[in-house]
Amino acid sequence: MLHFIIYDVLGTPAILVGLFSLIGLLLQEKAVSEVISGTLKTIMGFVILTSGAGIIANTLTIFSQLFEYSFHIQGVVPNTDAMAALAQKNYGTATAMIMVLGMLINIVLARLTPLKYIFLTGHHTLYMAAMLAVILSVGGLSGFWVVAIGAIILGAMMVISPAILQPFTRKITNTDDLALGHFGSTGYLISALVGKVVGKGSPSIEEVKVPKSLNFLRDSSVAISLTMMILFLVLVSVAGKSFVEETLSAGQNYIIFAIIQSLTFAAGVYIILAGVRMVIAEIVPAFKGIADKLVKDAKPALDCPTVFPFAPNAVIVGFLSSFVAGLVSMFLCPMFGLSVIVPGLVPHFFCGATAGVYGNITGGRRGAVVGAFAHGLLISFLPAILLPMMGDMGLGSTTFGDADFGVVGIILSHIIAIFN
Amino acid sequence: MKKVLIVCGNGLGSSFIVEMNVKKILKEINKDAEVAHTDMTSAKSESADIILSAKDIAEHLSGHSAKVFGLSNLLDNNKIKEILEENI
Numbered sequence: 001m002l003h004f005i006i007y008d009v010l011g012t013p014a015i016l017v018g019l020f021s022l023i024g025l026l027l028q029e030k031a032v033s034e035v036i037s038g039t040l041k042t043i044m045g046f047v048i049l050t051s052g053a054g055i056i057a058n059t060l061t062i063f064s065q066l067f068e069y070s071f072h073i074q075g076v077v078p079n080t081d082a083m084a085a086l087a088q089k090n091y092g093t094a095t096a097m098i099m100v101l102g103m104l105i106n107i108v109l110a111r112l113t114p115l116k117y118i119f120l121t122g123h124h125t126l127y128m129a130a131m132l133a134v135i136l137s138v139g140g141l142s143g144f145w146v147v148a149i150g151a152i153i154l155g156a157m158m159v160i161s162p163a164i165l166q167p168f169t170r171k172i173t174n175t176d177d178l179a180l181g182h183f184g185s186t187g188y189l190i191s192a193l194v195g196k197v198v199g200k201g202s203p204s205i206e207e208v209k210v211p212k213s214l215n216f217l218r219d220s221s222v223a224i225s226l227t228m229m230i231l232f233l234v235l236v237s238v239a240g241k242s243f244v245e246e247t248l249s250a251g252q253n254y255i256i257f258a259i260i261q262s263l264t265f266a267a268g269v270y271i272i273l274a275g276v277r278m279v280i281a282e283i284v285p286a287f288k289g290i291a292d293k294l295v296k297d298a299k300p301a302l303d304c305p306t307v308f309p310f311a312p313n314a315v316i317v318g319f320l321s322s323f324v325a326g327l328v329s330m331f332l333c334p335m336f337g338l339s340v341i342v343p344g345l346v347p348h349f350f351c352g353a354t355a356g357v358y359g360n361i362t363g364g365r366r367g368a369v370v371g372a373f374a375h376g377l378l379i380s381f382l383p384a385i386l387l388p389m390m391g392d393m394g395l396g397s398t399t400f401g402d403a404d405f406g407v408v409g410i411i412l413s414h415i416i417a418i419f420n
Numbered sequence: 421m422k423k424v425l426i427v428c429g430n431g432l433g434s435s436f437i438v439e440m441n442v443k444k445i446l447k448e449i450n451k452d453a454e455v456a457h458t459d460m461t462s463a464k465s466e467s468a469d470i471i472l473s474a475k476d477i478a479e480h481l482s483g484h485s486a487k488v489f490g491l492s493n494l495l496d497n498n499k500i501k502e503i504l505e506e507n508i
Contacts, residue, residue, distance in 0.1 A: 123432045178495060182433075215476050218429035219460035273459065277432060285440060302495075303433020309474050309492050350429070 013092025014050075017279060018043035020100050024286025038282040045278025046088075052271030053085035059265040060397040062248055063232070067340075067397070070238040074339040077231070078347055078383045078401030079224070084127040085272045087134050087393060094133035094143065098150035099126050103287045105155025110295045118291040119158035121181040121303045122280030124402075128154055128183055131405050132412070138391035139416035153408065161185040161404060162301035168192045171361050172310050181301025184351040187378050187403035191318075191355035191371030192362045198370045199363015205356075208365065210313040217319070218305075221270050223345035228262035231342060304354040311357045318356015318372035323348040325376025332377075338384035347379055347401035375403070382406025389413040422508050423454040425468035425486065427477055428494075431459025438472060438494055445501050451508045470507055472500065 009015055021042035025035045060082075067075035088095060102125060110116050119125060132150035141149065162169075162179035165188055169180050180188070217223045236244050236258040249257035291298055308315050326343025333341055352372050359371025379401060386409045387394040400406065424442055428435035435457035442455050458466055460477060468486040471478075478490025489503050 120437060121433045122436070212476065212479070216480060218477060219480070220430050221459070221461040270461065273430060273432065277436075277457075280432070281436070284436065288440065300437070302437050303428075305428050305434040305474060306437075306494055308476070309494065312476055315476075 011093055013088060013096050014043050014046035016093060016096045017046050017283075020096065021282040021286070024283055028286055028289050041278050042282050045275045045281075047275070048278065049085050049272045049275025050088050050092075052268045052275060053082070053088060055271065056082050056265055056268035056398070057086060057396075059261050059268065062261055063235070063265075064397040065248065066232070066235040066239050066244075069243060070235055071340070073334060074397075075342055076339050076383065076387065076397055076399055077227070077342045077344050078379070079269065079344055079398045080127050080347070080401045080405065081123075081269055081272050081276065082398045083393075083396075083400050084130040085275075086396065086398070087130040091130060091133035091137060094137065094146050094150065095126070095130045097147040098132055098154055099129035100283075101147065101151035102129060102154030102158065103283075105151055106158040107287075107291050107294055109155055109159045110291065110298055113159070115159040115163045116295060116297055116299050117159045117162040117179050117181070117301045118288065118295065118298045119162065119181040119301045120284060120288060121183075121301070122284040122287075123276050124181070124183045124303075125154070125158065126276065126280065127400070128157060128405065128408070131400050131409055134390050134393050135409050135412050136416070138389070138393070139413065140420060141416070153412070157183070157404065157408065158301070162299070164189050165192075165358070168358050168361055169307070172307050172357060177299060178306070179299050179301040180304060180307060180354075182304040182354065182402070183404035184304065184354060184379075184402040185404055186407045187351055187375040188355050188358040190378060190403075191367075191375045192358040194374045195359035195361070195363025195367025195371040197363070199359070199365075199367030202364030202366040205313045205317055205360045205365045205368045206311055208313055210316050212312075212316070214316050214319070217345055217349050220273070220346050220349075221266055223349055224269050225263055225266040227342075227345045228265045229259060232258035232262040304350055307357050308353060311360055314356040314360040314368045315353040316356075317368050318354070318359065318375075319349045319352040321369045321372035322352025322355055322376035322379070325373045326380050329377055329380030333380065333384050338381070339387055341380045341384050343376075343380065344401060348376065351379060351402055352376060378403055379406070382410070386410055386413075421452065421454055422469040423456070423467065424470045424472065424504070424508075425463065425466060426455070426457040427460060427463045427471055427473040427481065428457070429460060429477065431457060431462065434494055435459075435473070438500070441495070441497055442472070442500060442504065445497060445504055446508075449501065449505055451504065453504075453508050470503070472503070
């Protein structure tokens with residue numbers, strides 16, 4: 001019986017996540033029908049996101065073969081959603097445990113310390129849990145310690161990350177009632193500080209006319225399809241028709257093959273997001289319900305698009321500037337002996353845009369441009385430095401993109417190395 | 421039963437928070453509606469009576485059969501309350 005509970009129930013991540021959601025629904029005293037549907041949807045969501053990971057893994061293998069053959073170096077497209085889903089195959093149980101315990105530690109810290117933040121960006125909680133599970137396991141820690149240390153770090157990050165940005169978030173939103181809850185926070189902090197330094201007297205970017213036509217990239221499926229299509233088309237052109245059709249595509253025309261592979265990757269991410277949406281749909285309201293009961297004057301920390309409407313121009317300029325820095329980094333990284341980090345439109349759009357908003361608030365026009373550029377360098381170099389620290393997970397062609405994943409992962413890896 | 425759909429770029433974070441707020445407001449004003457959140461790609465193929473999203477995203481959803489409301493502040497619950505009171 002004990003063996004069944006420990007190995008079969010707790011060892012099957014989908015069941016474990018479903019169990020957490022069941023407890024959450026019961027705690028909220030939901031109707032029986034809602035408890036049943038919520039629990040089933042959570043388990044199904046987890047199964048969906050792991051299926052998406054399977055689809056992506058295949059395409060990424062082809063991508064890395066093409067990249068290696070063309071340039072004789074490892075090429076990586078950071079995509080946090082995809083990476084977190086891939087990690088579920090081997091680190092699913094640890095991820096689920098770290099996620100739920102981390103949320104509880106977040107509530108405890110918000111109650112006991114002056115950092116009254118409740119981190120409501122559920123998908124980032126899940127992804128950070130996945131990253132911690134990978135880093136700690138690769139570092140050679142045993143199951144219990146992976147979960148314990150992972151949860152403490154996650155819970156701490158859930159209040160520290162909104163806290164470091166709050167002085168600037170307050171200025172952006174004109175209120176102290178909410179915070180930014182997004183694990184790209186170190187990048188936004190850098191952008192705000194750079195803005196402070198370079199932006200003396202620069203007028204706000206919101207007074208400039210910026211073309212709004214790039215807004216369609218906020219649709220992440222479109223952004224991913226575009227990036228991957230351009231990449232694959234460049235790669236098959238460099239690798240050449242004969243190599244592609246003889247070794248990879250089983251005779252399918254190399255251009256068609258490139259298009260289908262790139263859209264398969266985008267479809268995989270779309271599936272992962274659908275699964276993630278279902279997993280967090282039941283867990284976050286339970287978390288928020290418990291937090292509201294236990295923490296007076298709690299401040300919700302919310303996803304980065306929350307600040308976009310306050311500075312629509314900074315969003316576009318921040319994305320462009322960050323993306324240009326990503327392109328520059330493609331050539332810089334190999335000079336330092338690092339893998340080539342191919343700039344993805346999704347991390348640069350969502351995080352670069354946010355960096356632009358924070359740079360603009362401290363340094364106006366110049367702050368938005370230079371701050372977001374600094375951010376773009378950061379989210380290219382951090383993933384490259386993090387890569388070798390993730391064991392077998394670092395051999396793939398994708399990795400965690402947002403800044404905090406790199407910062408936490410790199411620091412943690414070094415600390416573990418000291419103890420070993 | 422009317423359906424309110426909240427849309428953001430990824431359909432993960434901000435639209436989900438707004439969904440929770442909408443549910444709370446509906447309770448306050450004693451009205452009933454189905455509430456869901458999704459991403460921009462899926463929004464086109466999902467039916468709804470009312471769509472709430474950030475202003476810049478609303479521009480891309482103008483072809484939708486639902487009434488689309490672009491919010492300049494996603495967390496302006498008073499504005500959302502007004503929209504819900506008038507349209508449900």
